[in-house]
Amino acid sequence: MIISAEAFNILIWVSIVGSGSLMFYIFGYFLYELKRKKIW
Amino acid sequence: MSAFSVNILVILALGAIFIASSWYISKKVSTADDYISGNGKLGVAFGTTSLLAFWITGNTIMAAPEAAYGMGVIGAIAYSFLGGVAVVAFSPLGKRIHAIIPNGKTIGDFYKNRFDKKNYYFFLFMVFIYIFGLLMTQGIGGGLLLEQTFHIPYELAVVLTFLIVIIYASMGGFSSVTGIAFFQVMLIFVVVIVVPPIVYFNTGVAPIYEGIQKLAPEKLDLLLPSGILFMFAGAMMGIGEVFMDNTFWQRAYAVRKEKLMSIFSLAGIGWFFVPLATATLAFVAIGTDQAPEQVNQVAPYIAEIYGGEFVSWVFLVGVWSALASTIAAILNSLVSLILNDVYKSINPNADNKKLLKMAKVLTVVIGVLALLISLPKFLTMLQMLIFLGVINAAFVFPIIYGLFWKKLNADVSFWAAILAVIGGYIAYYTIGSLQGVVVSGWISFLVCWIGSLVKPANYDWEKLYRVGAVQEVTRK
Numbered sequence: 001m002i003i004s005a006e007a008f009n010i011l012i013w014v015s016i017v018g019s020g021s022l023m024f025y026i027f028g029y030f031l032y033e034l035k036r037k038k039i040w
Numbered sequence: 041m042s043a044f045s046v047n048i049l050v051i052l053a054l055g056a057i058f059i060a061s062s063w064y065i066s067k068k069v070s071t072a073d074d075y076i077s078g079n080g081k082l083g084v085a086f087g088t089t090s091l092l093a094f095w096i097t098g099n100t101i102m103a104a105p106e107a108a109y110g111m112g113v114i115g116a117i118a119y120s121f122l123g124g125v126a127v128v129a130f131s132p133l134g135k136r137i138h139a140i141i142p143n144g145k146t147i148g149d150f151y152k153n154r155f156d157k158k159n160y161y162f163f164l165f166m167v168f169i170y171i172f173g174l175l176m177t178q179g180i181g182g183g184l185l186l187e188q189t190f191h192i193p194y195e196l197a198v199v200l201t202f203l204i205v206i207i208y209a210s211m212g213g214f215s216s217v218t219g220i221a222f223f224q225v226m227l228i229f230v231v232v233i234v235v236p237p238i239v240y241f242n243t244g245v246a247p248i249y250e251g252i253q254k255l256a257p258e259k260l261d262l263l264l265p266s267g268i269l270f271m272f273a274g275a276m277m278g279i280g281e282v283f284m285d286n287t288f289w290q291r292a293y294a295v296r297k298e299k300l301m302s303i304f305s306l307a308g309i310g311w312f313f314v315p316l317a318t319a320t321l322a323f324v325a326i327g328t329d330q331a332p333e334q335v336n337q338v339a340p341y342i343a344e345i346y347g348g349e350f351v352s353w354v355f356l357v358g359v360w361s362a363l364a365s366t367i368a369a370i371l372n373s374l375v376s377l378i379l380n381d382v383y384k385s386i387n388p389n390a391d392n393k394k395l396l397k398m399a400k401v402l403t404v405v406i407g408v409l410a411l412l413i414s415l416p417k418f419l420t421m422l423q424m425l426i427f428l429g430v431i432n433a434a435f436v437f438p439i440i441y442g443l444f445w446k447k448l449n450a451d452v453s454f455w456a457a458i459l460a461v462i463g464g465y466i467a468y469y470t471i472g473s474l475q476g477v478v479v480s481g482w483i484s485f486l487v488c489w490i491g492s493l494v495k496p497a498n499y500d501w502e503k504l505y506r507v508g509a510v511q512e513v514t515r516k
Contacts (some may be wrong), residue, residue, distance in 0.1 A: 001263045002258050002261055003261075003262055005246065008249050009246075010116075011113070011285050012240065012320045013245075014322070015316035015320060018309070018313035019232045019233055019310070019313040020233040020310075020319045022229070022313060023232075023233065026088055026089060027226065028082075030085035030086075033084065033086075034082040038083050039086055040080055040086070040215070
Protein backbone atom coordinates (compact mmCIF):
# COMPACT_ATOMS: atom_id res chain seq x y z
CA MET A 1 0.00 0.00 0.00
CA ILE A 2 1.83 3.08 -1.27
CA ILE A 3 1.21 6.38 0.53
CA SER A 4 -0.21 9.03 -1.80
CA ALA A 5 1.54 12.34 -2.49
CA GLU A 6 -1.24 14.23 -0.64
CA ALA A 7 -1.01 11.98 2.43
CA PHE A 8 2.81 12.31 2.37
CA ASN A 9 2.49 16.09 2.32
CA ILE A 10 -0.03 16.04 5.17
CA LEU A 11 2.17 13.68 7.24
CA ILE A 12 5.12 16.09 7.04
CA TRP A 13 3.28 19.30 7.85
CA VAL A 14 1.01 17.77 10.50
CA SER A 15 4.06 16.48 12.40
CA ILE A 16 5.67 19.95 12.35
CA VAL A 17 2.48 21.89 13.13
CA GLY A 18 1.54 19.30 15.79
CA SER A 19 4.90 19.72 17.53
CA GLY A 20 4.63 23.53 17.34
CA SER A 21 1.08 23.58 18.69
CA LEU A 22 2.08 21.31 21.58
CA MET A 23 5.04 23.57 22.39
CA PHE A 24 2.88 26.68 22.57
CA TYR A 25 0.18 24.84 24.54
CA ILE A 26 2.69 23.66 27.16
CA PHE A 27 4.35 27.07 27.32
CA GLY A 28 0.94 28.68 27.75
CA TYR A 29 0.19 26.27 30.58
CA PHE A 30 3.56 27.18 32.14
CA LEU A 31 2.67 30.89 32.17
CA TYR A 32 -0.80 30.12 33.52
CA GLU A 33 0.52 27.90 36.31
CA LEU A 34 3.31 30.37 37.09
CA LYS A 35 0.73 33.11 37.53
CA ARG A 36 -1.38 30.92 39.81
CA LYS A 37 1.75 29.64 41.62
CA LYS A 38 0.86 26.04 40.82
CA ILE A 39 4.04 25.02 39.02
CA TRP A 40 5.42 22.65 41.67
CA MET B 41 37.01 29.91 15.42
CA SER B 42 36.72 26.24 14.42
CA ALA B 43 33.42 24.32 14.45
CA PHE B 44 34.84 22.07 17.19
CA SER B 45 35.55 25.05 19.51
CA VAL B 46 32.12 26.56 18.90
CA ASN B 47 30.43 23.22 19.63
CA ILE B 48 32.32 22.91 22.94
CA LEU B 49 31.39 26.50 23.81
CA VAL B 50 27.71 25.79 23.06
CA ILE B 51 27.75 22.83 25.48
CA LEU B 52 29.64 24.75 28.19
CA ALA B 53 27.26 27.71 27.93
CA LEU B 54 24.19 25.47 28.15
CA GLY B 55 25.77 23.53 31.01
CA ALA B 56 26.46 26.75 32.94
CA ILE B 57 22.81 27.81 32.53
CA PHE B 58 21.55 24.41 33.72
CA ILE B 59 23.85 24.45 36.77
CA ALA B 60 22.91 28.02 37.72
CA SER B 61 19.19 27.20 37.37
CA SER B 62 19.64 24.06 39.46
CA TRP B 63 21.36 26.03 42.21
CA TYR B 64 18.37 28.39 42.30
CA ILE B 65 15.82 25.55 42.32
CA SER B 66 17.73 23.56 44.95
CA LYS B 67 17.05 26.30 47.53
CA LYS B 68 13.44 25.05 47.79
CA VAL B 69 14.49 21.44 48.40
CA SER B 70 14.41 20.76 52.13
CA THR B 71 13.40 17.10 52.49
CA ALA B 72 14.54 13.77 51.08
CA ASP B 73 11.05 13.33 49.60
CA ASP B 74 11.45 16.60 47.65
CA TYR B 75 14.77 15.28 46.41
CA ILE B 76 13.55 11.88 45.23
CA SER B 77 9.97 12.32 44.10
CA GLY B 78 8.49 15.77 44.55
CA ASN B 79 5.33 16.14 46.61
CA GLY B 80 2.41 15.19 44.38
CA LYS B 81 1.81 18.79 43.28
CA LEU B 82 3.63 18.97 39.96
CA GLY B 83 1.53 20.92 37.43
CA VAL B 84 0.77 20.24 33.76
CA ALA B 85 3.71 22.22 32.31
CA PHE B 86 6.48 20.66 34.41
CA GLY B 87 4.74 17.28 34.59
CA THR B 88 4.44 16.97 30.81
CA THR B 89 7.90 18.28 30.04
CA SER B 90 9.54 16.08 32.67
CA LEU B 91 7.99 13.05 30.93
CA LEU B 92 8.98 14.31 27.48
CA ALA B 93 12.49 15.14 28.68
CA PHE B 94 13.13 11.63 29.85
CA TRP B 95 11.49 9.92 26.92
CA ILE B 96 12.87 12.10 24.12
CA THR B 97 16.57 11.29 24.19
CA GLY B 98 19.33 12.68 22.01
CA ASN B 99 19.30 9.35 20.29
CA THR B 100 15.57 9.61 19.66
CA ILE B 101 16.15 12.74 17.64
CA MET B 102 18.81 10.87 15.68
CA ALA B 103 17.33 7.34 15.65
CA ALA B 104 13.87 8.30 14.35
CA PRO B 105 15.37 9.65 11.09
CA GLU B 106 17.55 6.53 10.97
CA ALA B 107 14.44 4.31 11.16
CA ALA B 108 12.79 6.43 8.47
CA TYR B 109 15.88 6.20 6.27
CA GLY B 110 15.98 2.41 6.55
CA MET B 111 12.26 1.59 6.48
CA GLY B 112 10.76 4.66 4.81
CA VAL B 113 7.44 6.20 5.84
CA ILE B 114 6.35 3.21 7.94
CA GLY B 115 9.69 3.36 9.82
CA ALA B 116 9.00 6.98 10.81
CA ILE B 117 5.44 6.19 11.90
CA ALA B 118 6.54 3.02 13.76
CA TYR B 119 9.21 4.88 15.72
CA SER B 120 6.72 7.53 16.81
CA PHE B 121 4.15 4.86 17.62
CA LEU B 122 6.71 3.08 19.86
CA GLY B 123 6.82 5.75 22.52
CA GLY B 124 3.56 7.61 21.97
CA VAL B 125 1.44 4.52 22.57
CA ALA B 126 3.48 3.54 25.63
CA VAL B 127 3.17 6.90 27.36
CA VAL B 128 -0.57 7.22 26.62
CA ALA B 129 -1.07 3.61 27.80
CA PHE B 130 0.57 4.50 31.11
CA SER B 131 -2.02 7.21 31.91
CA PRO B 132 -4.75 4.81 33.22
CA LEU B 133 -2.02 3.01 35.16
CA GLY B 134 -0.83 6.28 36.63
CA LYS B 135 -4.38 7.10 37.73
CA ARG B 136 -4.69 3.69 39.35
CA ILE B 137 -1.29 4.12 41.06
CA HIS B 138 -2.46 7.42 42.57
CA ALA B 139 -5.70 5.78 43.74
CA ILE B 140 -4.31 2.62 45.35
CA ILE B 141 -0.84 3.76 46.52
CA PRO B 142 -1.36 7.48 47.21
CA ASN B 143 1.75 7.83 49.39
CA GLY B 144 4.15 5.68 47.36
CA LYS B 145 7.55 6.92 46.22
CA THR B 146 8.90 4.33 43.76
CA ILE B 147 7.85 1.26 41.80
CA GLY B 148 9.58 -0.73 44.57
CA ASP B 149 6.80 0.31 46.98
CA PHE B 150 4.30 -1.40 44.70
CA TYR B 151 6.34 -4.55 44.16
CA LYS B 152 7.21 -4.95 47.85
CA ASN B 153 3.61 -4.69 49.04
CA ARG B 154 1.65 -6.21 46.17
CA PHE B 155 3.74 -9.37 45.90
CA ASP B 156 6.15 -11.27 48.16
CA LYS B 157 9.88 -11.00 48.92
CA LYS B 158 11.08 -13.21 46.06
CA ASN B 159 9.16 -11.09 43.54
CA TYR B 160 10.47 -7.89 45.10
CA TYR B 161 14.14 -8.91 45.14
CA PHE B 162 14.02 -10.39 41.64
CA PHE B 163 12.35 -7.24 40.35
CA LEU B 164 14.85 -4.97 42.13
CA PHE B 165 17.73 -6.97 40.67
CA MET B 166 16.34 -6.75 37.12
CA VAL B 167 15.34 -3.10 37.41
CA PHE B 168 18.83 -2.12 38.60
CA ILE B 169 20.34 -3.93 35.61
CA TYR B 170 17.85 -2.23 33.33
CA ILE B 171 18.23 1.32 34.67
CA PHE B 172 21.99 1.14 34.88
CA GLY B 173 22.10 -0.32 31.33
CA LEU B 174 19.89 2.52 30.16
CA LEU B 175 22.15 5.07 31.82
CA MET B 176 25.14 3.58 30.01
CA THR B 177 23.36 3.57 26.64
CA GLN B 178 22.73 7.28 27.06
CA GLY B 179 26.37 7.93 27.92
CA ILE B 180 27.77 5.81 25.11
CA GLY B 181 25.10 6.76 22.57
CA GLY B 182 25.50 10.42 23.42
CA GLY B 183 29.30 10.30 23.23
CA LEU B 184 29.20 8.60 19.82
CA LEU B 185 26.61 11.01 18.58
CA LEU B 186 28.57 14.09 19.61
CA GLU B 187 31.76 12.59 18.18
CA GLN B 188 30.39 11.49 14.84
CA THR B 189 28.07 14.39 14.20
CA PHE B 190 29.55 17.38 15.97
CA HIS B 191 33.27 16.43 15.89
CA ILE B 192 33.72 16.47 19.69
CA PRO B 193 36.12 13.68 20.78
CA TYR B 194 34.18 10.79 22.35
CA GLU B 195 35.88 10.85 25.77
CA LEU B 196 35.53 14.62 26.08
CA ALA B 197 31.85 14.43 25.11
CA VAL B 198 31.09 11.73 27.71
CA VAL B 199 33.05 13.43 30.51
CA LEU B 200 31.59 16.88 29.81
CA THR B 201 28.00 15.62 29.56
CA PHE B 202 28.15 13.45 32.69
CA LEU B 203 29.95 16.08 34.79
CA ILE B 204 27.45 18.81 33.98
CA VAL B 205 24.51 16.47 34.62
CA ILE B 206 25.98 15.13 37.89
CA ILE B 207 26.51 18.68 39.18
CA TYR B 208 23.03 19.95 38.41
CA ALA B 209 21.18 16.73 39.28
CA SER B 210 22.94 16.39 42.64
CA MET B 211 22.05 19.95 43.70
CA GLY B 212 18.27 19.71 43.78
CA GLY B 213 17.44 16.13 42.80
CA PHE B 214 13.97 15.60 41.35
CA SER B 215 13.05 19.29 41.64
CA SER B 216 16.12 20.38 39.65
CA VAL B 217 15.70 17.63 37.09
CA THR B 218 12.03 18.45 36.42
CA GLY B 219 12.51 22.23 36.54
CA ILE B 220 15.36 22.26 34.05
CA ALA B 221 13.61 19.66 31.90
CA PHE B 222 11.00 22.26 31.03
CA PHE B 223 13.58 24.51 29.36
CA GLN B 224 15.35 21.56 27.76
CA VAL B 225 12.11 20.37 26.17
CA MET B 226 11.37 23.87 24.90
CA LEU B 227 14.79 23.86 23.20
CA ILE B 228 14.03 20.46 21.62
CA PHE B 229 10.69 21.81 20.35
CA VAL B 230 12.47 24.80 18.80
CA VAL B 231 14.69 22.42 16.81
CA VAL B 232 11.68 20.45 15.65
CA ILE B 233 9.63 23.41 14.50
CA VAL B 234 12.52 25.34 12.94
CA VAL B 235 14.75 22.83 11.14
CA PRO B 236 12.33 20.66 9.06
CA PRO B 237 10.41 23.70 7.68
CA ILE B 238 13.71 25.38 6.64
CA VAL B 239 14.68 22.20 4.78
CA TYR B 240 11.28 21.68 3.13
CA PHE B 241 10.94 25.35 2.08
CA ASN B 242 14.22 24.80 0.22
CA THR B 243 13.41 21.48 -1.38
CA GLY B 244 9.60 21.44 -1.64
CA VAL B 245 7.61 18.36 -0.61
CA ALA B 246 6.47 17.22 -4.09
CA PRO B 247 10.02 16.87 -5.54
CA ILE B 248 11.01 14.79 -2.49
CA TYR B 249 8.02 12.48 -2.96
CA GLU B 250 8.79 12.10 -6.67
CA GLY B 251 12.46 11.46 -5.86
CA ILE B 252 11.58 8.64 -3.45
CA GLN B 253 9.12 7.22 -6.00
CA LYS B 254 11.93 7.10 -8.55
CA LEU B 255 14.88 6.03 -6.36
CA ALA B 256 13.35 3.83 -3.62
CA PRO B 257 9.59 3.33 -4.15
CA GLU B 258 9.42 0.57 -1.49
CA LYS B 259 10.06 3.27 1.14
CA LEU B 260 6.62 4.72 0.41
CA ASP B 261 5.01 1.34 1.20
CA LEU B 262 2.96 1.49 4.40
CA LEU B 263 2.90 -2.32 4.66
CA LEU B 264 6.67 -2.89 4.42
CA PRO B 265 7.15 -6.11 6.52
CA SER B 266 10.25 -4.91 8.40
CA GLY B 267 8.42 -1.71 9.33
CA ILE B 268 5.33 -3.59 10.55
CA LEU B 269 7.49 -5.92 12.73
CA PHE B 270 9.32 -2.88 14.10
CA MET B 271 6.00 -1.20 14.88
CA PHE B 272 4.64 -4.09 16.97
CA ALA B 273 7.89 -5.21 18.64
CA GLY B 274 8.74 -1.55 19.25
CA ALA B 275 5.38 -0.86 20.89
CA MET B 276 5.86 -3.88 23.21
CA MET B 277 9.38 -2.68 24.03
CA GLY B 278 8.17 0.87 24.65
CA ILE B 279 5.26 -0.22 26.84
CA GLY B 280 7.57 -2.51 28.83
CA GLU B 281 10.09 0.24 29.31
CA VAL B 282 7.51 2.78 30.45
CA PHE B 283 5.63 0.42 32.78
CA MET B 284 8.79 -0.90 34.44
CA ASP B 285 10.75 2.32 34.58
CA ASN B 286 10.82 4.05 37.94
CA THR B 287 11.09 7.41 36.16
CA PHE B 288 7.44 7.13 35.09
CA TRP B 289 6.29 5.90 38.51
CA GLN B 290 8.09 8.83 40.15
CA ARG B 291 6.17 11.21 37.90
CA ALA B 292 2.87 9.38 38.43
CA TYR B 293 3.29 9.98 42.18
CA ALA B 294 4.61 13.52 41.72
CA VAL B 295 1.97 15.12 39.50
CA ARG B 296 -1.39 16.48 40.62
CA LYS B 297 -3.93 13.65 40.70
CA GLU B 298 -6.60 15.54 38.75
CA LYS B 299 -4.12 16.46 36.00
CA LEU B 300 -2.53 13.04 35.60
CA MET B 301 -4.49 11.89 32.54
CA SER B 302 -3.91 15.15 30.65
CA ILE B 303 -0.20 15.20 31.53
CA PHE B 304 0.44 11.65 30.29
CA SER B 305 -1.77 12.10 27.22
CA LEU B 306 -0.01 15.36 26.25
CA ALA B 307 3.39 13.71 26.72
CA GLY B 308 2.25 10.77 24.53
CA ILE B 309 1.11 13.16 21.79
CA GLY B 310 4.44 14.98 22.04
CA TRP B 311 6.34 11.76 21.76
CA PHE B 312 4.40 10.93 18.61
CA PHE B 313 4.95 14.27 16.86
CA VAL B 314 8.57 15.08 17.82
CA PRO B 315 10.30 11.97 16.39
CA LEU B 316 7.97 12.06 13.38
CA ALA B 317 8.93 15.65 12.57
CA THR B 318 12.68 14.94 12.82
CA ALA B 319 12.22 11.69 10.87
CA THR B 320 10.85 13.66 7.91
CA LEU B 321 14.42 14.92 7.31
CA ALA B 322 15.37 11.39 6.26
CA PHE B 323 12.82 11.54 3.42
CA VAL B 324 14.88 14.39 1.93
CA ALA B 325 18.01 12.20 2.06
CA ILE B 326 16.18 9.35 0.27
CA GLY B 327 14.47 11.58 -2.31
CA THR B 328 17.63 13.50 -3.22
CA ASP B 329 19.99 10.54 -2.95
CA GLN B 330 22.22 12.25 -0.39
CA ALA B 331 23.44 9.92 2.33
CA PRO B 332 26.00 10.49 5.10
CA GLU B 333 28.66 7.88 5.89
CA GLN B 334 26.91 6.92 9.12
CA VAL B 335 23.18 6.47 8.67
CA ASN B 336 22.36 7.77 12.19
CA GLN B 337 23.72 11.18 11.15
CA VAL B 338 21.13 11.60 8.44
CA ALA B 339 19.10 14.33 10.22
CA PRO B 340 21.95 16.77 11.09
CA TYR B 341 23.57 15.99 7.71
CA ILE B 342 20.48 17.12 5.80
CA ALA B 343 19.92 20.02 8.22
CA GLU B 344 23.43 21.36 7.55
CA ILE B 345 23.14 21.03 3.76
CA TYR B 346 19.93 23.08 3.61
CA GLY B 347 20.30 25.27 6.69
CA GLY B 348 24.04 25.88 6.98
CA GLU B 349 26.17 26.07 10.11
CA PHE B 350 23.61 27.96 12.16
CA VAL B 351 21.02 25.19 11.81
CA SER B 352 23.71 22.66 12.66
CA TRP B 353 24.30 24.46 16.00
CA VAL B 354 20.56 24.65 16.62
CA PHE B 355 20.56 20.90 16.17
CA LEU B 356 23.43 20.49 18.63
CA VAL B 357 21.52 22.50 21.25
CA GLY B 358 18.45 20.28 20.84
CA VAL B 359 20.35 17.00 20.80
CA TRP B 360 22.51 17.83 23.80
CA SER B 361 19.53 19.14 25.79
CA ALA B 362 17.67 15.91 25.08
CA LEU B 363 20.69 13.87 26.10
CA ALA B 364 21.34 15.75 29.33
CA SER B 365 17.69 15.70 30.39
CA THR B 366 17.44 11.93 29.90
CA ILE B 367 20.67 11.17 31.77
CA ALA B 368 19.57 13.42 34.64
CA ALA B 369 16.13 11.77 34.85
CA ILE B 370 17.58 8.24 34.84
CA LEU B 371 20.22 9.14 37.41
CA ASN B 372 17.64 10.63 39.77
CA SER B 373 15.32 7.66 39.23
CA LEU B 374 18.05 5.17 40.15
CA VAL B 375 19.05 7.18 43.23
CA SER B 376 15.39 7.30 44.35
CA LEU B 377 15.05 3.56 43.99
CA ILE B 378 18.25 2.81 45.92
CA LEU B 379 17.44 5.33 48.66
CA ASN B 380 13.82 4.28 49.09
CA ASP B 381 14.09 0.53 48.57
CA VAL B 382 17.58 -0.32 49.76
CA TYR B 383 19.01 2.37 52.03
CA LYS B 384 15.79 2.90 54.03
CA SER B 385 15.53 -0.88 54.60
CA ILE B 386 19.07 -0.97 55.97
CA ASN B 387 18.71 2.26 57.98
CA PRO B 388 15.00 2.54 58.86
CA ASN B 389 15.70 5.21 61.49
CA ALA B 390 17.74 7.56 59.27
CA ASP B 391 16.50 11.13 59.71
CA ASN B 392 15.70 13.56 56.92
CA LYS B 393 19.10 15.27 57.00
CA LYS B 394 20.91 11.96 56.68
CA LEU B 395 18.63 10.79 53.84
CA LEU B 396 19.15 14.02 51.92
CA LYS B 397 22.93 13.80 52.31
CA MET B 398 22.92 10.16 51.22
CA ALA B 399 20.79 11.01 48.14
CA LYS B 400 23.36 13.60 47.03
CA VAL B 401 26.27 11.23 47.63
CA LEU B 402 24.50 8.47 45.68
CA THR B 403 23.87 10.84 42.75
CA VAL B 404 27.58 11.66 42.51
CA VAL B 405 28.78 8.06 43.01
CA ILE B 406 26.36 6.48 40.49
CA GLY B 407 26.94 9.29 38.00
CA VAL B 408 30.73 8.89 38.16
CA LEU B 409 30.40 5.09 37.92
CA ALA B 410 28.19 5.38 34.81
CA LEU B 411 30.68 7.88 33.33
CA LEU B 412 33.62 5.49 33.84
CA ILE B 413 31.75 2.48 32.39
CA SER B 414 30.61 4.54 29.39
CA LEU B 415 34.16 5.57 28.46
CA PRO B 416 35.24 2.32 26.66
CA LYS B 417 32.25 2.51 24.15
CA PHE B 418 31.81 -1.27 23.97
CA LEU B 419 28.22 -1.44 22.71
CA THR B 420 25.80 0.34 20.43
CA MET B 421 22.71 2.15 21.58
CA LEU B 422 20.02 0.29 19.65
CA GLN B 423 21.46 -3.17 20.38
CA MET B 424 21.48 -2.45 24.10
CA LEU B 425 17.94 -1.02 24.08
CA ILE B 426 16.52 -4.09 22.33
CA PHE B 427 18.55 -6.38 24.64
CA LEU B 428 17.03 -4.65 27.68
CA GLY B 429 13.61 -4.71 25.95
CA VAL B 430 13.33 -8.45 26.75
CA ILE B 431 13.51 -7.62 30.48
CA ASN B 432 11.03 -4.75 30.09
CA ALA B 433 8.46 -6.91 28.29
CA ALA B 434 8.69 -9.63 30.98
CA PHE B 435 7.37 -7.27 33.67
CA VAL B 436 4.53 -5.66 31.68
CA PHE B 437 1.79 -8.07 32.77
CA PRO B 438 2.82 -8.65 36.40
CA ILE B 439 2.54 -4.84 36.70
CA ILE B 440 -0.75 -4.41 34.79
CA TYR B 441 -2.50 -7.36 36.45
CA GLY B 442 -0.90 -6.51 39.78
CA LEU B 443 -2.45 -3.03 39.69
CA PHE B 444 -5.92 -3.98 38.47
CA TRP B 445 -6.60 -7.66 39.27
CA LYS B 446 -6.74 -8.95 42.82
CA LYS B 447 -6.61 -12.55 41.55
CA LEU B 448 -2.98 -12.24 40.38
CA ASN B 449 -1.06 -14.75 42.42
CA ALA B 450 2.43 -13.74 43.69
CA ASP B 451 3.95 -17.14 42.77
CA VAL B 452 2.45 -16.93 39.28
CA SER B 453 3.76 -13.39 38.84
CA PHE B 454 7.27 -14.50 39.88
CA TRP B 455 7.34 -17.42 37.45
CA ALA B 456 5.78 -15.36 34.66
CA ALA B 457 8.65 -12.85 34.88
CA ILE B 458 11.36 -15.52 35.13
CA LEU B 459 9.97 -17.64 32.27
CA ALA B 460 9.44 -14.56 30.12
CA VAL B 461 13.05 -13.43 30.61
CA ILE B 462 14.38 -16.95 29.84
CA GLY B 463 12.03 -17.56 26.89
CA GLY B 464 12.63 -14.05 25.57
CA TYR B 465 16.41 -14.44 25.55
CA ILE B 466 16.17 -17.91 23.92
CA ALA B 467 14.11 -16.35 21.11
CA TYR B 468 16.47 -13.33 21.05
CA TYR B 469 19.49 -15.54 20.32
CA THR B 470 17.79 -18.19 18.13
CA ILE B 471 15.16 -16.29 16.09
CA GLY B 472 15.89 -12.58 16.25
CA SER B 473 16.28 -9.68 18.66
CA LEU B 474 12.88 -8.05 18.09
CA GLN B 475 11.17 -11.45 18.20
CA GLY B 476 12.78 -11.98 21.64
CA VAL B 477 10.93 -8.91 22.94
CA VAL B 478 7.59 -10.13 21.53
CA VAL B 479 8.06 -13.68 22.94
CA SER B 480 8.90 -12.28 26.38
CA GLY B 481 5.71 -10.19 26.37
CA TRP B 482 3.52 -13.11 25.30
CA ILE B 483 4.94 -15.47 27.96
CA SER B 484 4.47 -12.80 30.63
CA PHE B 485 0.83 -12.31 29.53
CA LEU B 486 -0.14 -15.98 29.22
CA VAL B 487 1.50 -17.23 32.43
CA CYS B 488 0.01 -14.39 34.52
CA TRP B 489 -3.47 -14.85 33.05
CA ILE B 490 -3.78 -18.65 32.93
CA GLY B 491 -1.81 -19.21 36.16
CA SER B 492 -4.03 -16.83 38.14
CA LEU B 493 -7.21 -18.37 36.74
CA VAL B 494 -5.98 -21.81 37.87
CA LYS B 495 -4.66 -20.59 41.23
CA PRO B 496 -6.38 -17.27 42.02
CA ALA B 497 -5.31 -15.03 44.89
CA ASN B 498 -7.55 -12.60 46.78
CA TYR B 499 -5.32 -9.57 47.33
CA ASP B 500 -6.33 -6.92 49.85
CA TRP B 501 -5.85 -3.47 48.20
CA GLU B 502 -5.86 -1.85 51.63
CA LYS B 503 -2.29 -3.09 52.10
CA LEU B 504 -1.07 -0.89 49.22
CA TYR B 505 -3.16 2.05 50.37
CA ARG B 506 -1.37 2.07 53.72
CA VAL B 507 2.16 2.09 52.19
CA GLY B 508 3.22 5.72 52.78
CA ALA B 509 1.46 6.01 56.14
CA VAL B 510 3.20 2.89 57.47
CA GLN B 511 6.58 4.35 56.47
CA GLU B 512 5.85 7.60 58.28
CA VAL B 513 4.93 5.78 61.48
CA THR B 514 8.05 3.64 61.24
CA ARG B 515 10.25 6.68 60.73
CA LYS B 516 8.79 8.50 63.73
